[in-house]
Amino acid sequence: MSGILTEAGIFVGGGGADRELPQQLLLRYGNRHGLVAGATGTGKTVTLQVLAEGFSAAGVPVFLADVKGDLAGLAKAGSAQGSLHDAFQKRADNIGLDLSYQSYPVTFWDIFGEQGHPVRTTISEMGPLLLSRLLDLTEAQEGVLNIVFHLADAEGLALLDLADLRAMLAHVGARADELELRYGTISSASVGAIQRRLLVLETQGAVSFFGEPALDLADMMQAAPDGRGQINILAADRLMGSPRLYATFLLWLLSELFEQLPEVGDPERPRFVFFFDEAHLLFDDAPKALVDKVEQVARLIRSKGVGIYFVTQSPTDVPEAILGQLGNRVQHALRAFTARDQRNLARAAETYRPNPRFSTETALREVGTGEAVTSFLEAKGVPGMVERTLVRPPQSRLGPLTSEERKELLAASALGRKYDRAIDRSSAAELLAKKAQNAAIEGQEDGPGPASDTGGEREFNRARRYTPGGSAAPGSSLKSPRGGAASRSDSVAEVFGKAMARQIGSKAGQALVRGVLGSLFRSR
Template identity: 40%
Template sequence: MDKIEDFKSHLEQGYNFKGQSIILGTGILDLEPIKEAQIKIPLKTMNRHGLIAGATGTGKTKTLQVIAEQLSLNGVPSVLMDLKGDLSGLAQAGTFNSQIEKRSQLIGIDYEGIGLPVELMSISDEKGVKLKATVSEFGPVLMSQILELNDTQRGVMALVFRYCDINHLPLLDLRDLKKVLQFVINEGKDEINKEFGAVSSATVNTIMRKILELEQQGAENFFGELSFEVNDFVRNVNGRGVVSIIRLTDIQNRPKLFSTFMLSLLSEIYETFPEQGDSEKPKLCLFIDEAHLVFSNASKDLIDKIEAIVKLIRSKGVGVYFCTQTPTDVPERILGQLGLKIQHALRAFTAKDRTAIRRTAENYPISDFYKTDEVLTSMGIGEALVTALNEKGVPTPLAHTLLRAPISRMDILTEQEIDQLVGRSHLVNKYNVTIDRQSAFHLLDKKISEAEKYTERENSKPQTSQRGRPKKETTLLEDLSKNTMMRQLGRTIFREVTRGIMGSITGKKRR
């Protein structure tokens, strides 16, 4: 009894918060749940980021679901990147059964099935709101990092963006970017050389191949208009935060597209949201499932960019949560920024696995009640080791926790339910439209065609004598500037464009 009382007192001191909090479950001691030892997370520190880790089948995704539910009930919206396709059930109420009844009794929390406000989204062919972004909004820095360009190639990318800004050529999709690159080394070569210096054809061709690689992963569907406004993620319905589920089941084998989207989303949120500082609850939480897909193929520059954003985005009231199999999937310098750690069971099948378990155990506070490395391999489904940050930013005691069951459906929606949910969305009507306005591709293509026709007409005229005054040569850009309609379009779209420290466009996006 003394040990149980010490355990309860130990956790009560660590998890006794004054402000709002969400209840994850109850503490376990010697394999027995202690109903009075509830494990909570203060809403105030939910912008300090987190990690949900564990072997396949241990309940990571259900834990993610529980946290998203509790955030929604407290009015906090969230964005869930769903790569396995098993989170759509958040839109429907859960079903009470004997297993849930038993768990609820052990935890001491009554169960009530609740469906939450859900918005289904996609960057590919999945049903839902289509999320897009323009190449211009990425800027030369992010585009160079996504394409993994070297210093010379980055210089050419910066030249392309500068050239388009000066000459009012909207870069909307990858087709525009490729067209300008082709123009730089072909029809516009002399013009570029005079203003910016010589550009190597070999360098441009390398960039083109990297763009082709990105296209092969489906990026042509992501780049374009109408670009998404991140403020549409921050919505409430009847006091509950909207859960935006980005359906990514068809891009699991396209990690470059996934990391491109994730980085653009984080950058746009950082540059759009105002400074919030410490508040009673976060403005938005992002959950990145299968996070190893982001980091396994990422370059050092890309990881540096993610690390910088994770460090800075907290001040915007935004929490970022990575869900993956082992903590080692996340680079150490990013792992060190994560305040909440929820560790499900790990399996020790090989010597490498046992080494990873020892390293994982070292990431958690030392406990007088557990041998962490032993608990890591003995936990059942729906159990986890939990440590968070209290309201003063101090880590809470490590707790072996029996997690509560999700209150929403623990299964996916049917196709009919998905159609009904998408059909009710007003964002679908806003974003699922095809826009193909005049951009760099159209403007350059038209002027090149006009220039070719002009050259043909000049060549068909009788040759003037040597004494004849030659016609003043004009460049394609000078011809372009004479076109009043095109010039006005360019001024309307691109005047006063600036790019922030993250390399993408800041301020209100111009349509």
């Protein structure tokens, strides 16, 4: 095997008893999704790195989350010296691979903007259903949040960041009596509860996730000058401290892909490959309605040319309905120390097409580090027979980058000019504060007495009750633009025009924009 690509796919490793049977992932079935599973320390990270290299070499852009910092090494070539090289060379000789080292085109991203370019979206693009999931709201609280979004649309108030959402919640709370006949009861308890959840979200650092410039998916789907696909690495070591934010962000990214990409059927190669590491975080305590919707979306997004690969410790972390859609599988060793582990191992073995030469269940116990039990789709999408496979060595560095190396790569990235500096446009918080101030001034001009008490001043004071600590409504101090990218004179139409430029413009489409995956979280 002269390289990591075969005529039809990605060379993953050598299979069979003598390691002479090449195991490959066919590119034309790369959008049929997949699974990389195995206990801690069995080689999942290396396999993920190998697959990312293969897709990139084939010109397919990739997105993956770097939970431990190990995958950043994709940006640097491996070393031809040292004991690690000796072990890799021996493995390459066993499977007939001409081992060579090279770096890959990598872009680093980070929700917190510390180890990569900031990843942002607007409150409006996230939508009420995904936000309800993120905030873990009750049914009544979710209803209030839906009212907030509906009223913001009706009154032309752009929801871009958390300050806008806070201001809009206070505005709705202050008008609860007026809005009751139109939308139903809006309790101050529900509004206050949402505000408190937003405060918790802010303390977790999520405030930097909402705002502009919002992520343009086209920037993740680029090709390098040499034709290789860009590998997008999300720094997730800190993000894993907020697992709900992590899962919600990845689901939002999938929803954006689904909404923006056209139907392509089954292309010769995927348009984009998405690795969902720590996949159990998506399904922990998930209701059946959620699982059903994820299964549905996995089927639908395949026709967009997007492949989803779940990375987790055990196949049982993924519900059976979804596991049945994962045609390309790399299963590293499973530990069976308890009776439950043994049952899970037996269940995992049953999901593979058996090989008469060996017991799949036994192989799952015996495969060593760097070795796996694999099954890839063959001609006509038929599951391949299970094989014991020695996974090929990666061409890029195995391990993390130094902070200096990461800084150099970030400084050289052209996307820094677009994303590294936040833009703070005039939106709902500023517009509502200005409206309340104007109403208060008009009331004062009418003279003291009942007239002023019934004006904007009273609305402003009532709104204070719906902010944490009873402080003035969010946005009462007008935000100033940063970087000169926008001014307070921007019209609401311009703000919405930018926020929705990548999305469907009709009223019917607006509900879809709020996230096809938003419906995942309607567990009731």
